Amino acid sequence: MVLCRQLGLLAGGVVALDGSRFKAVNTRDRNFTPAAVRRRIEQIEASIARYLAALDTADRQEDEVAHVRKVRIAERLDALRMRMRELQAMETLVEAAPDRQISLTDPDARAMATRGKGTGMVGYNVQAVVDTEHHLIVAHEVTNVGHDRTQLAHMSRQGQVATGHEALSVLADRGYFSGEEILACDQAGIAVTLPKPLTSGAKAEGRFGKQDFVYEAEADTYRCPAGEQLPYRYTNVEGGLTLRRYWTTACHGCALKARCTPAKERRVTRWEHEAVLEAVQRRLDADPHAMRTRRQTVEHVFGTLKGWMGATHFRTRRLKNVATEMSLQVLAYNLKRVLAILGVEPLLTTLWA
Ligand code: SF4
Numbered sequence: 085m086v087l088c089r090q091l092g093l094l095a096g097g098v099v100a101l102d103g104s105r106f107k108a109v110n111t112r113d114r115n116f117t118p119a120a121v122r123r124r125i126e127q128i129e130a131s132i133a134r135y136l137a138a139l140d141t142a143d144r145q146e147d148e149v150a151h152v153r154k155v156r157i158a159e160r161l162d163a164l165r166m167r168m169r170e171l172q173a174m175e176t177l178v179e180a181a182p183d184r185q186i187s188l189t190d191p192d193a194r195a196m197a198t199r200g201k202g203t204g205m206v207g208y209n210v211q212a213v214v215d216t217e218h219h220l221i222v223a224h225e226v227t228n229v230g231h232d233r234t235q236l237a238h239m240s241r242q243g244q245v246a247t248g249h250e251a252l253s254v255l256a257d258r259g260y261f262s263g264e265e266i267l268a269c270d271q272a273g274i275a276v277t278l279p280k281p282l283t284s285g286a287k288a289e290g291r292f293g294k295q296d297f298v299y300e301a302e303a304d305t306y307r308c309p310a311g312e313q314l315p316y317r318y319t320n321v322e323g324g325l326t327l328r329r330y331w332t333t334a335c336h337g338c339a340l341k342a343r344c345t346p347a348k349e350r351r352v353t354r355w356e357h358e359a360v361l362e363a364v365q366r367r368l369d370a371d372p373h374a375m376r377t378r379r380q381t382v383e384h385v386f387g388t389l390k391g392w393m394g395a396t397h398f399r400t401r402r403l404k405n406v407a408t409e410m411s412l413q414v415l416a417y418n419l420k421r422v423l424a425i426l427g428v429e430p431l432l433t434t435l436w437a
Pocket residue numbers: 308309310311312332334335336338339340341344345349350
């Protein structure tokens with residue numbers, strides 16, 4: 085990255101952050117979570133019930149064929165009962181595991197949801213910070229945490245150090261949205277742009293969402309869709325967050341109340357650092373192509389890496405080894421990118437200079 089900086093390849097100051105799931109050397113059959121063990125136990129219970137019914141039928145027949153069938157069913161039942169004992173033992177182990185999950189082939193690999201329809205995989209979550217101009221990977225990390233919610237601040241800081249841009253701009257998707265993470269970026273001078281997850285219950289039920297209420301900073305009030313002012317009422321702490329509450333007493337006579345709230349009055353909650361989240365939304369509104377840029381940047385990188393690594397992705401086991409394997413892939417990727425951008429001669433000239 086130092087060389088890339090010297091060559092001026094990281095001058096843009098804008099990066100995209102994304103995570104992608106990479107398959108580990110561990111099939112889904114050799115990964116156990118409480119739900120997966122329960123599901124397999126239920127399948128075996130159903131199979132045992134089916135074989136017992138078949139045994140009953142065979143018992144009522146006296147011929148040689150029925151005798152052979154009974155022997156075969158008894159063997160099958162033995163095998164199923166043995167599998168059931170193994171699963172019951174595994175159920176106890178899974179419950180006792182720190183994160184209630186066990187992978188037998190690669191103990192560090194974890195079951196992870198992927199973006200495909202209802203598909204999951206056992207693998208690792210590869211985080212990458214990618215320069216939007218030249219698609220160079222400026223920072224990366226392999227984790228076995230299946231979500232991105234806690235990655236925004238520390239990956240963005242790595243991007244900040246690698247690019248040398250104090251005021252780095254980071255584009256991310258809604259999976260990274262976390263008030264605390266966005267605040268940590270803001271405090272580090274990093275401007276993040278990402279959409280808010282669509283979790284408003286009111287909006288889902290066809291009522292006004294919080295975005296329909298406009299905050300008026302000078303008066304410290306919200307203006308509602310009916311034009312009423314919702315003054316500040318009180319502050320409380322919930323889940324470690326300091327939250328300010330606003331409402332008006334005008335709701336009971338409001339013509340829009342049915343579209344607003346089923347309660348006595350509509351209350352609006354404001355996090356003490358909400359201004360940071362509002363700035364994120366303003367950046368998103370100001371750059372309608374931000375999410376397309378983000379997608380195109382990271383898709384190129386992850387698509388290339390996965391193409392190189394083949395269908396099963398990692399060849400090594402354990403987080404430490406997998407992280408090294410990924411570092412080598414990233415190094416190869418960046419070298420090829422720089423060669424493609426500059427050509428061999430200029431790169432060699434810079435290296436020997
Ligand atoms: S119900 Fe209350 S908050 Fe909602 S639009 Fe009417 S006055 Fe405003």
